[in-house]
Amino acid sequence: MIEKTYCQDIKPELDGKRVKLAGWVYSNMRVGKKIFLWIRDSTGIIQTVIAKNVVGEDVFETAKKLGRESSVIVEGIVKADERAPGGAEVHVEKLKVIQAVSEFPIPENPEQASPELLLDYRHLHIRSPKVSAIMRVKETLIMAAREWLLREGWHEVFPPILVTGAVEGGATLFKLKYFDKVAYLSQSAQLYLEAAIFGLEKVWSLTPSFRAEKSRTRRHLTEFWHLELEAAWMDLWDIMKVEEELVSYMVQRTLELRKKEIEMFRDDLTTLKNTEPPFPRISYDEAIEILQSKGVKIEWGDDMGADEERVLTQEFDRPFFVYGYPKHIKAFYMKEDPNDPRKVLAADMLAPEGYGEIIGGSEREDNYDKLVQRIKEEGMDPKDYEWYLDLRKYGSVPHSGFGLGVERLVAWVLKLDHIRWATLFPRTPARIYP
Ligand SMILES: NC(=O)C[C@H]([NH3+])C(=O)NS(=O)(=O)OC[C@H]1O[C@@H](n2cnc3c(N)ncnc32)[C@H](O)[C@@H]1O
Numbered sequence: 001m002i003e004k005t006y007c008q009d010i011k012p013e014l015d016g017k018r019v020k021l022a023g024w025v026y027s028n029m030r031v032g033k034k035i036f037l038w039i040r041d042s043t044g045i046i047q048t049v050i051a052k053n054v055v056g057e058d059v060f061e062t063a064k065k066l067g068r069e070s071s072v073i074v075e076g077i078v079k080a081d082e083r084a085p086g087g088a089e090v091h092v093e094k095l096k097v098i099q100a101v102s103e104f105p106i107p108e109n110p111e112q113a114s115p116e117l118l119l120d121y122r123h124l125h126i127r128s129p130k131v132s133a134i135m136r137v138k139e140t141l142i143m144a145a146r147e148w149l150l151r152e153g154w155h156e157v158f159p160p161i162l163v164t165g166a167v168e169g170g171a172t173l174f175k176l177k178y179f180d181k182v183a184y185l186s187q188s189a190q191l192y193l194e195a196a197i198f199g200l201e202k203v204w205s206l207t208p209s210f211r212a213e214k215s216r217t218r219r220h221l222t223e224f225w226h227l228e229l230e231a232a233w234m235d236l237w238d239i240m241k242v243e244e245e246l247v248s249y250m251v252q253r254t255l256e257l258r259k260k261e262i263e264m265f266r267d268d269l270t271t272l273k274n275t276e277p278p279f280p281r282i283s284y285d286e287a288i289e290i291l292q293s294k295g296v297k298i299e300w301g302d303d304m305g306a307d308e309e310r311v312l313t314q315e316f317d318r319p320f321f322v323y324g325y326p327k328h329i330k331a332f333y334m335k336e337d338p339n340d341p342r343k344v345l346a347a348d349m350l351a352p353e354g355y356g357e358i359i360g361g362s363e364r365e366d367n368y369d370k371l372v373q374r375i376k377e378e379g380m381d382p383k384d385y386e387w388y389l390d391l392r393k394y395g396s397v398p399h400s401g402f403g404l405g406v407e408r409l410v411a412w413v414l415k416l417d418h419i420r421w422a423t424l425f426p427r428t429p430a431r432i433y434p
Pocket residue numbers: 167168187188189190211213219220221222223224226228229357358359360361362401402403404405406407408419
């Protein structure tokens with residue numbers, strides 16, 4: 001690799017030092033016999049000054065024509081100058097053009113481009129400082145999760161993505177030909193994590209999950225990153241505590257390490273700073289009452305979609321739980337509430353500011369017969385879940401778990417207007433290219 005200095009390290013203290021920069025042209029402005037060439041690398045942007053009387057006619061003419069995103073290597077002397085970004089600039093003595101670009105397809109201000117154009121050129125747009133900032137926040141949230149999980153004694157496992165059954169309903173399965181059999185892309189690693197708890201007790205995985213969601217909403221992808229935990233001996237209230245401690249750690253740690261990037265997207269950090277346990281907890285019944293009191297047309301037993309959740313989140317200035325959903329709107333594996341057979345021991349975590357559900361979790365049905373009955377009630381064949389049912393035959397234990405949608409969390413933390421901006425190459429019903 002070439003010996004280079006990164007943009008972030010060009011400081012006034014290096015005044016007079018010879019440095020080499022390697023990066024891409026961010027902007028190119030000529031004033032008389034000088035060119036102000038801003039160069040971008042992965043750490044930031046620095047101003048370089050190319051003077052005709054220093055580099056000569058030919059290099060100056062070449063430099064004049066360099067369009068945005070031309071790849072270059074420059075060598076020169078650092079000059080402290082408070083007018084330059086970062087208080088220093090580089091006066092160029094040598095310019096090597098790796099590849100000159102005349103016309104970069106994305107406008108200098110991407111906000112002027114349509115979302116469709118930015119998505120068509122996603123492979124070029126992801127190099128922009130703003131998209132790079134989103135990816136740094138995302139990686140930091142996951143790094144923080146790993147820190148917490150390691151500290152708290154959770155074991156990472158690596159479940160399959162090629163599976164044979166639905167977890168969250170057959171309507172959103174991606175089916176594929178698996179030699180002479182049928183297989184699906186995993187909707188959730190949950191059932192495999194449930195198998196893993198009999199050895200490791202507290203397990204987690206980070207996998208892509210796939211949903212053939214036809215709904216084109218601001219919070220659905222057809223492929224998303226799914227952080228899932230499962231624990232033996234925990235009930236719903238235990239796992240909700242795990243959720244709020246994990247999410248709080250992730251958010252606070254990311255605020256600590258990526259405040260600059262977060263402030264590129266949101267001015268008000270209040271809800272993030274408020275993200276500390278314990279989170280408020282309301283029942284589904286209370287949620288319905290709140291919505292009805294705000295004029296939302298909803299009855300007990302109805303599911304809450306993005307619109308209803310958006311209204312509900314107006315009541316809170318931090319993430320909060322809704323627990324005790326009606327059984328018929330929830331998944332087959334959820335344990336019935338012993339105090340109310342109409343309900344299940346499930347809880348969603350909703351993010352404030354209109355973002356809604358970021359986590360779905362529940363206590364699992366650990367009784368063999370009841371689980372068989374629930375599978376049948378949902379119109380599925382217990383034979384397809386024989387291995388999963390075995391877990392209720394050989395030392396079954398109370399257990400709970402949840403799944404956090406990583407892009408949903410990123411979208412809330414950065415107040416993105418659509419979940420697609422939270423992933424490197426978004427997959428939606430309308431888009432699978434590039
Ligand atoms: N281990 C578990 O208990 C997880 C459980 N089997 C599960 O998949 N629950 S979930 O369907 O609510 O999805 C969990 C979360 O996964 C996210 N999710 C769920 N579906 C999507 C789509 N389509 N796009 C983006 N994000 C999605 C969202 O944050 C949900 O709260």
